[in-house]
Amino acid sequence: MDAPPFVPRPPGLDGARPGRDRFGALGELLADPLVTDVFVNGGRGVWVDRGHGAVRDDLTLAEGEARDLAVRLIALGGRHVDEATPCIDVRLGEGIRVHAVLPPIATDGALLSIRVPRARPPSFDDLDRSGFFGGATERVRLLVDRRVNLLVSGAGGSGKTTLLAALLSRASPRERLVLIEDVAELRVDHPHVVSLEAxxxxxxxxxxxxxxxxxxxxxxxxxxxxxxxxxRGEEVRDLLGALNTGHDGGAGTVHANSIADVPARLEALGALAGLSPEAIARQAVSAIGALLHVERVAGEHRLAGLGRFELDSRGRLAVNAL
Structure with missing residues (x-):
């Protein structure tokens, strides 16, 4: 397969995001308000996503520079990365997520994957105006307003977190939202949000x-x-258990390639928690009121399907259109 085209950096980034000096050679890239992701592939180049897929940048880092930058950024996040602990994920103050992998795990040199939040996360209405929901806007709006428990699915980078934040921003200001994340990324425009990070x-x-x-x-x-x-693991048991005990309006996300793949994905996660396929099916049907699947196609994010969980003839989990 041919490599994506080489795209030079745009000159003059007026209105750049503040506080990027800590990123050294990557500072100018991360100052661009269009940039959502930056990837450092050891000594093999730097790739940048400005919302339409990753393209190669003209910036180059030597292997030693890439490693030094990875070690420094991880330290800024309060963690330590070295050969004994070569894979680390941290969140920096502005909500920037940094993942680093060092050799020998990374065979081509130190790897960095940096995800940058938007200056202002899109609201529900912003997504609607962009055509994200297609013809399902009112149905999705009612799911949130009626406090239906939701599960958002999609592949990596498909917009799961963006959609979830926009949905939660519609919650009543009198409600208390408690967010639980492995690395805190959700930025919800709501007056009463508390966040817990693993x-x-x-x-x-x-x-x-x-x-x-x-x-x-x-x-x-x-x-x-x-x-x-x-x-992403055994915590699925605790979430479904909580949503089965009177906690309405809850939500979560799960990785899945398509809406039809979600049952198999939940069965796999349930197995990690010691739950049989039949047990995870009964828990999911009872706990989750609607499934929203998102996709990224040609750089555009969209709601690809709405579904609800049901039991099939074998007592296993299935998804039907909502």
Missing amino acids: RQPNLEGAGGVGLSRLVREALRMRPDRLVLGEC
């Missing part, structure tokens, strides 16, 4: 606080809407 163990293997525990802690915080940023 913590990895230290070098001695102590002090870790996982998502499952945070879900249980959140239940003691009297949430009006309990939100798990992403289900």
Whole structure:
């Protein structure tokens, strides 16, 4: 397959985002308000996504520069990366997410994946005006207003977090939103939001606080809407359990290639939590009122499907159109 075209950096980034000096050679790229992602591929170049897919930039970093930058950025996030702990994910103050992988795991040199939040996350109305919802705007609006428990699915970078934040921004200002994330990314325009972020163990293997525990802690915080940023492991059991005990208006996201793949994905996550396919099916049908699947096509994000969970003839999880 041919490589994407080489695109030089645009000159003169007026109105640049503040506070990017810490990113060294990448500072100018990250100052561009159009940039959503920057990828450093060891000594093999830098790639930039300005909302229409990643293209190669004319900036180059030597392998030593890439490694030094990775170590420094991870340290700014309060973590440590080295050969013994070569893969680390951190959040920096403005909500920038930095993921680093060092050799020998990264065979071509130090890798950096940097995701930059928008200066202002799009609101529900912004998404509607962009055509994101197609003809389903009012149905989605009613799901939020009626406090239906929601699960947002999609591939990586498809817009799951963007959609979830926009939906939650419609919640009543009298409601208390408790957000639980592995790395805090959700930025919700709402007056009463509290956020919990998982913590990895230290070098001695102590002090870790996982998502499952945070879900249980959140239940003691009297949430009006309990939100798990992403289900990626055994915490799916705790989320479904919570949403099955009178906690309406909750939400979460899950990675899946298509809406038809979501049942298999939940079964796989349920297996990590010791749940059989039949058990995860019954929990999901009872807990989740609607499934919203999002896709990114030709650089554009859109709602690709609305569904609801049902049990099939074998008692396994299935999705039907909503």
